[in-house]
Amino acid sequence: MGKAKLGHINFINCLPLTYSFEKEGFGKGLNITSAVPTVLNNDIVNNRLDVSPVSSIVYARNSEKFLIMPDVAISADGNVQSIILVSKKPIEELTNDKIILTAKSATSHCLLKIVLNKAYGARPNYYIRIIDMNRIIPEDATATLLIGDDALYANHNHQEGFYYYDIGMEWKKLTGLRMVYAVWIINRNFAKSHADLLQLVFDRVTKGFANGYQKKKQAIEMILNHKPFSFAQLDEYLEVIKWGFSQEHQRALLMFYEMAHEMNLIDHVPKIELAEVIR
Numbered sequence: 091m092g093k094a095k096l097g098h099i100n101f102i103n104c105l106p107l108t109y110s111f112e113k114e115g116f117g118k119g120l121n122i123t124s125a126v127p128t129v130l131n132n133d134i135v136n137n138r139l140d141v142s143p144v145s146s147i148v149y150a151r152n153s154e155k156f157l158i159m160p161d162v163a164i165s166a167d168g169n170v171q172s173i174i175l176v177s178k179k180p181i182e183e184l185t186n187d188k189i190i191l192t193a194k195s196a197t198s199h200c201l202l203k204i205v206l207n208k209a210y211g212a213r214p215n216y217y218i219r220i221i222d223m224n225r226i227i228p229e230d231a232t233a234t235l236l237i238g239d240d241a242l243y244a245n246h247n248h249q250e251g252f253y254y255y256d257i258g259m260e261w262k263k264l265t266g267l268r269m270v271y272a273v274w275i276i277n278r279n280f281a282k283s284h285a286d287l288l289q290l291v292f293d294r295v296t297k298g299f300a301n302g303y304q305k306k307k308q309a310i311e312m313i314l315n316h317k318p319f320s321f322a323q324l325d326e327y328l329e330v331i332k333w334g335f336s337q338e339h340q341r342a343l344l345m346f347y348e349m350a351h352e353m354n355l356i357d358h359v360p361k362i363e364l365a366e367v368i369r
């Protein structure tokens with residue numbers, strides 16, 4: 091039997107699954123590629139992966155080609171700590187400013203555009219760049235959007251003179267909803283032809299998150315010496331990030347898609363089509 095080609099986000103937001111893969115054998119029999127979200131987005135759209143977590147907006151842009159894996163997503167209800175706008179000006183004062191977007195993200199680019207437009211009436215000029223963490227906001231820009239571990243670090247290490255905004259909380263203020271940042275998608279052809287491999291991936295990912303969360307302390311200790319965070323910071327972050335995908339999460343995701351569509355960021359609002367697996 092071949093192996094499923096599975097993507098894995100190498101951010102702390104997936105630490106419980108990383109721990110299960112690396113320390114507890116949950117990756118056995120799988121061909122795993124660990125990378126930042128935009129690399130995985132690109133890999134699965136170009137058929138280099140069978141199943142992968144992707145920026146949630148990527149499903150909307152390619153829904154004819156993919157199904158969503160049930161029961162798993164990356165979300166937070168309000169503050170997320172790792173989707174952060176760092177700005178030289180208060181958010182209310184942003185107008186046609188130049189804003190830099192991290193090249194690691196796709197969903198939060200859209201999320202920021204929605205929030206700045208709908209809540210603040212701002213229409214900035216956006217530029218995607220690789221961010222130098224020693225100089226988060228370039229000279230010629232007003233603000234920078236960070237995600238993942240970079241954002242978490244910036245959130246815990248404020249620099250004087252800059253303003254910090256948690257865009258998960260800005261979304262919550264705008265809509266009253268949680269925000270689904272990533273979903274696991276499956277190539278439809280793969281789902282059709284390899285139901286057994288898909289079932290294995292589903293079991294490993296869902297049980298891997300549950301196992302790693304149960305062993306949160308060991309999971310944090312595995313990375314503590316290699317990351318610029320305290321145990322307490324990581325412990326708190328792993329309570330903020332959620333990995334479920336209930337009906338309520340799906341409704342929140344659809345609201346995000348509707349707003350993204352209104353702003354011409356996607357060309358249609360997709361149905362949320364879940365893959366069939368034994369749960």
Ligand SMILES: C=C(O[C@@H]1C=C(C(=O)O)C=C[C@H]1O)C(=O)O
Nearest residue numbers: 127145172195196197198238271
């Ligand atoms: C909350 C996060 O979730 C994510 C945000 C993504 C995006 O903005 O495209 C993609 C995958 C997730 O890693 C984060 O990375 O901080």
